[in-house]
Amino acid sequence: MTSLINSLPAEALTALRTGDDSLAAVLLSHEWRLFARASQMPPPGDWRIWLILAGRGFGKTRAGAEWVRGEIMRGASRVGLIAPTMADARDIMVRGESGLLSVCAETDTDENGALIGRPVFQPSLRRVVWRNGAAAMLFSAEEPERLRGPQHDRIWADELAAWRYLNAAWDMAMFGLRLGDRPRACVTTTPKPRKLLKELIADAGTVVTRGATFDNAANLAPAFLDAMRARYGDTALGRQELNAEMLEEAEGALWTREQLDALRSATPGDLRRIVVAVDPPAGAKTTSDACGIVAAGLRADGTAHVLADASLRSARPAVWAQRAVALYDSLEADLMLAEVNQGGDMVEAVIRQVRPDVALKKAHASRSKWLRAEPVSALYARERVTHARGLAELEDEMCAFTNNGLASGSSPDRLDALVWAISELIPPGRGEPRITGL
Template identity: 35%
Template structure:
């Protein structure tokens, strides 16, 4: 009978090469054992001959296994026929997520990622980038779609046979990610995309759903029977009865919300690709109520006012407002202030503007502690939120305010908030920023000659 001491002795006597071979064999056995146990939902199964369609797009509510389905498909693809027999392993793929960190955590290391389906997958970072690699030599390069640098990396991302777009609707630069990844999708006779996302009615997602070469599968949270019942109940309780229930739970692509001050079509119509030279720029902060509150989001929005006077929809010459960045999130108050101060310096802003009505006086003290050189001023809400937001929405309707590129989370808040509801912090920060730049100061309008 072999004892643990015997095994330890045998392992100690093995060379590094023999240990590496043993580890590879064990990983292969674990993979083979796990592979047959997977019980997919119907929406996690790719359509037959998906490679001839161009795209497989999974739209699903929370907890429906979208990442799991795509990871399974990629592992199956790697272990199928080579797309190019000349390549080591036969496959060169790409994974694009909102950030490269998301690609690592969700698509590779997470419980629904590649390693969960194939423990032989190894994550490697080299001078050429970060890769998920298989023993055969097949690889998937990991990309983000958040910053201009991410877009440049995608532009030079190399040729691929399969691209996985994870949480596509949450990508800040989704349009550019699709454009640049498509340029390199040319290995083999049938290169194609797979994509997984909770649907949001962004223009790019709407366009994909309407295309003939995109096969869409849909999953609902209430049908996700493998999800623990307690978690299903919690998610349903969180969204049931709200306007986001169909989107967040049922995976539907909802359209404009009745009564919302902004519409998706309005945001698309006013969107621009770049910010012109600025006359003024501010970082607006809508803080949590107290300096110890981490439950609420800290709204942090960067916006600028153009130097040039440009006609609006009514042919009135005026300086236009541009929303450049959304740095909001749930974070400790000190981190929120540091993030705002960093943005102040990075964008060479004129001021940090903070709303202090609901106990937000703490933010001025913390700003002075972090950087006493910052130009900081406060604003006080003397009117209701709807009254403050309506003039800013009107700026968009007049085609005088714009979002630069894409800011998915703040756009979703704009397009789904109805006056009377509690307004989210990102929306509030955007309202404060454009109010300070365009509505509070005088003299930024000039009549058309």
């Protein structure tokens, strides 16, 4: 703390020592090191790309603007500011409440102590200029060709995942990032499953910082945070925009995130039958498939509700059997349904070791997972199945499963357990419930 205080600007130290609190407050308000969270500070090391994947309200814009400010103070002279649109570059990156004009101070100096001050925005020239001649040019990702030609030693790319011409704009920007000894870029974005974003994450020259909206709770209104949790808590949109998760949705999958979001509801109180379905793995190694354990219930109107996903990976038979029985007991389930293709009589034996009197039904899969899942998917399309909250991993698997399986090569065991449970509650071929004449 002492070293941090001693490194503050001389004007701020003087104001503090002489008791001029108002002046000190103004000067210290621009000392980012005093207020920033560790995740908002540039990472150490010889990286080329600093990728900040974070939710709305995390403080991405402030982190990006402060990074540019710091780089200018350390000698950078040609910066590219790239946003989804030119209006975004102007109104968020430059003029915004966390933009460059707001974070820079009149007392800013370079490494030699020379005053560079707050920059001046020149809208007609699409640039921000400092007193020492350093400049930041504004670009729109809607016009990739404007990035052809300009050279930069630093680039701040904002909301990369929302760029209209993502690959073209990024390629042109990277061709121009060639000035100085260590040209670098800071990317601030809410993640979306874009191929380029995945490539950047995997690049050895990229350092990734992840964060959620709620990391910045101290600077956000409690009412806003409560509203976001209540409205978007477990939805795909909330997981992406608030928790900054990169959500996959495979082309040709039997389910979509939009569909599942629309079917999420509170657990009903009129469930007349509850089933816990178990899809056991072939082994218990770290490379083994997961043990799918999913519970679902049947309403009085003949529709089903998925209650819980207690699946687990790398578990010995005794462990997954205990997990399945615990879920069965907690829900006061009527039936445990276990696929026995992998373990045969062993599956029943290990479950009965935990609970001898469990109501157990053994199931044998004679068709592929895809063919068994199709009729269940049709029930979802007819809105005959709803989901409780807290099923994110199951829903991820559902939205990634195609007729080629999962792209990861893993077995869709959560999904398989779901299919067994729903098929038991609403057997394939059963029509819509009808009310007969009295």
